[in-house]
Amino acid sequence: MRCFPLLLCLLAAEDKAPAGKGAPALLYAVPLAVAPGHHGKLTLRGLRLDGVTAVKAADPKVTVKLAGKPKASKGPNNYPPEKVGDGELEVELGLPKDFAAGHVELVAVGPKGESKPYRLAVDPSPVVAEKEPNGSFDQAQELTLPVVVAGAIGQERDVDVFRFAGKAGEKVRVEVVAARLGSPVDGFVTVYDAGRQVVGSCDDADGSPDPVLTVTLPRDGTYYVALIDAHDGGGPLFPYRLRVAKEK
Numbered sequence: 529m530r531c532f533p534l535l536l537c538l539l540a541a542e543d544k545a546p547a548g549k550g551a552p553a554l555l556y557a558v559p560l561a562v563a564p565g566h567h568g569k570l571t572l573r574g575l576r577l578d579g580v581t582a583v584k585a586a587d588p589k590v591t592v593k594l595a596g597k598p599k600a601s602k603g604p605n606n607y608p609p610e611k612v613g614d615g616e617l618e619v620e621l622g623l624p625k626d627f628a629a630g631h632v633e634l635v636a637v638g639p640k641g642e643s644k645p646y647r648l649a650v651d652p653s654p655v656v657a658e659k660e661p662n663g664s665f666d667q668a669q670e671l672t673l674p675v676v677v678a679g680a681i682g683q684e685r686d687v688d689v690f691r692f693a694g695k696a697g698e699k700v701r702v703e704v705v706a707a708r709l710g711s712p713v714d715g716f717v718t719v720y721d722a723g724r725q726v727v728g729s730c731d732d733a734d735g736s737p738d739p740v741l742t743v744t745l746p747r748d749g750t751y752y753v754a755l756i757d758a759h760d761g762g763g764p765l766f767p768y769r770l771r772v773a774k775e776k
Contacts, residue, residue, distance in 0.1 A: 550640035552576045555613050556710025559678050560767050561649035565625035569595055572634070572646070573613035573710075573765065579639045583619050586633035586645065591622040603712070603765050604684070611712040612765050623650065649709055651676070653771075662689050665724060668752055673700070674773035681713055681755075681762035690753045692772065694745040699775040702730075702753055706768035707737040713768045715739050716758040722749040731758060742775065 553575040562570065572583070577598040585592045595618045603612030617636065633645040658679025662669040668691040671677070679688055694700060704715035714737040718729040727746065730739035737758070745751065753772060 550576065550638075552580050552636040552638040552641075552643045554634060554636055554643050554646035555611075556767075557646075557648050558765070558767050560706070560709045560711060560769055561651045561678075562621065562623065563655070564623055564627040564650060564652055566650075567622045568620070570619050570621045570648075572617045572619060572636070573601075574615060574617070574636065574643070574646075575609060575613055576638065576640075577613075577615040577617055577636065580617060580636045581639075582637040583617065584635045584637060584642075585621075586635070587627075587629070589624050589627065590632050591620075592634065593620050594618070595620045604761065604763055607712060607761060646710075649705075651769075655769075658688060658770075663687050665689060665691075665720075665752055671753075671772060675771070677770040677772075679768055679770065680764055681757045681766040681768065682764065683762045685760045686756070686762040688755045688770075690755075690770070690772070691750055692753070694749065694751045694774075696745060696747045698745045700743055700745060700751070701771070701773055701775050702739075702741045702743075703771040704738045704740075704755065704768055705771065709769075711767050712761065713737075713766045714758040714761070715768060716756050717741055717770075718754045719743050720752040720754065721746065722751070724752070727751065 555574050558571040580598050583592050598617050601616045631647040636643040653676045655676045655678050658677050659669050661667050668689040671690050671692045706713035716731050717739045719727040728743040730741035733740040
């Protein structure tokens with residue numbers, strides 16, 4: 529099922545090719561996005577990070593500094609480094625509370641040059657954390673809409689299931705934001721009714737691996753949202769953001 533394009537595509541990660549031969553490359557962040565006023569640690573995944581001495585922010589109002597030394601950290605054997613990186617950096621990142629931009633550009637500085645700018649998404653939406661175990665209908669994590677869930681496809685063949693209450697005739701939009709922000713997650717989302725019958729499903733959205741699905745609820749009751757990686761990939765390096773909201 530193909531769906532319409534999204535404004536959030538503007539927050540997509542930059543081209544993953546390195547800025548120059550041997551220069552570091554930043555691929556994605558864990559978590560994938562931060563809120564205005566964020567002050568805390570953030571992990572940056574990338575390539576050729578072992579010699580990085582600093583990370584810079586393009587906006588002078590944003591503070592960023594390395595928190596320890598870069599670490600070699602390979603992903604799953606069946607995923608190329610170009611998707612999940614071969615190392616990571618932990619940084620201390622600080623944003624002002626009134627930060628208005630939809631992203632902040634970060635650049636890693638290494639002995640062979642600087643990385644291309646990586647656009648870290650800045651999203652003011654309230655976020656809830658995914659809670660395991662949530663791998664079945666019976667274990668589904670309860671949501672109150674609207675909501676943004678920050679989670680991860682925790683292991684290969686993992687499924688994350690969520691539930692919410694709905695009424696007949698309501699339109700509900702389900703959106704995964706992952707690949708557009710650099711994550712290796714190739715999401716596939718399905719909505720089920722209380723009888724565990726499929727209401728709708730979506731794989732890609734207008735060429736992006738991130739699914740977007742709008743369904744009209746057929747009756748009052750409990751509904752389930754199930755999210756998997758379309759290629760059965762998974763692990764702690766597979767973050768996503770799941771948005772579920774009712775449309776007017």
